[in-house]
Amino acid sequence: MKLQLEEIIEEIKRFINERDWQQFHDGKNLAISLSIEASELLETFLWKKDTEADLNKVKQELADVLYNAFLLSDLYGFNIKQIISDKLKVNEVKYPIDKSKGTNKKYDEL
Amino acid sequence: MKLQLEEIIEEIKRFINERDWQQFHDGKNLAISLSIEASELLETFLWKKDTEADLNKVKQELADVLYNAFLLSDLYGFNIKQIISDKLKVNEVKYPIDKSKGTNKKYDEL
C-alpha cells in the first residue's frame, strides 16, 4: 500500500512532468520559489488581525508552500517523517522544557 | 491504522504542548514563522551555486518549514492531500499544458 505522502508527491510530479518543468527545479530555485510562496501566504494576513484573513486564500497559498517543500524534499531524497523527527530532537536540546515552557524567547535568549 | 501525516503532526503537537506554546500559535504568527524559516532555508544557498549548499543544513531548515506548515494546516483543520489536489486543479487552468510546456514564464506572461 502506498503511503499518503508518496501519493501527494506523485500527483505533484505528474503535474510537473506534463509541463516539462523539471529542468528549472534545482534546489536553489525551488528554495527561492518556496520562500516566495511563504510570503504570499503571509500576505493574506497583511495589515489584518489574525482572524480577518480570507481562509480560502490561506488554503491555496499553504498548498503552494507545501507543493514546493515536497518537491524540494523529493529532489534530495529526504524522508519527511525522518527529517522532522530528527529536527525535533535537535530542538529538544535547544529548548529544554524547564527553560522554554510558556515563554516566547528564542533559544539564545533563554 | 493512523496515516503517516497524522503521525507527524501528532509528534509536532506533543513537542508544542510540552512547552505550552499553543498560546503563541495563531495563524498570523505561524505564517510569519513559516516565512522566516523559508528564508533560512534559502540562506543555505546564498552566494552559492546550487550544488554548493550544505545538505545537512538544507535538511534541517526544510524540516522547520514543514513543521510550521503542518501546524498551520492543523490549526485550520485543512486536509493536506485535499488542498494540494485542489490547488493543482487551479494551476491546471492557469497553466494549460500546451501553453506552459517547457517555459519558465508566469501565467500572466503566457
Next chain:
Amino acid sequence: MKLQLEEIIEEIKRFINERDWQQFHDGKNLAISLSIEASELLETFLWKKDTEADLNKVKQELADVLYNAFLLSDLYGFNIKQIISDKLKVNEVKYPIDKSKGTNKKYDEL
C-alpha cells in the same frame, strides 16, 4: 556637494571592494540576500507584540536591508528618489484616495 545617499552608497561599496565581494553581487543573488535580511528583520518581532521587539536588533537588521537595497539600486544605476516618486504615482492610481482612505484592503479588493 555630494548628496547624502551617494555618500552612504560609497561607504558600502568601499566595504565591499576591500573584501573583493563584487564578484558575487549579481542582481539575483542581491535580491536573495535582501529577502533574507528582510526576514531577519521580521524575526525581531516573531511571537511578540509590536512593542516587545529589541530596537537595537531592529536597527541592525534594517541597516542590513538598506545595505542590500542600495547595492541593488546601484548595480542597475537607479535613482532612488526617482523610482520611489514613480512608484507613488503608480500607487496613486491603484489606490485612489476616495476608495482607499482608512481601509486596509488590497487594491484588488477595493
Next chain:
Amino acid sequence: MKLQLEEIIEEIKRFINERDWQQFHDGKNLAISLSIEASELLETFLWKKDTEADLNKVKQELADVLYNAFLLSDLYGFNIKQIISDKLKVNEVKYPIDKSKGTNKKYDEL
C-alpha cells in the same frame, strides 16, 4: 536645505497621510510588509537567469522595498546614514579583510 532622504520620506508620508493609513503602520506590520515586498522583488528573478529579469519590474519592486524600509526607519526615528555606518563597523569585525577577502563564506564558517 533639506536633505535628499528627508525629501523622499516626506513624499512617502504625504501619500500615507492622504489615505489615513498611519493607523496600520506599527513596526511589526511594516516589517511584514517589507518582507513581502522583498519577496516580490525576488520573484522578478524566479526560474530565471540573473540577466533575464524585467528591469522595469525590478525597479518598481525595489521602490516598494525602500518605501517600507524608509517608513520603518522613520517610525523609530533612526538616522539612515548612521545605522548603516554603525552596521558596517559591526561587519568589519565579523568579516576581517584578511579572512573574508574573495570568499562567499558566512562569518561563522570563516
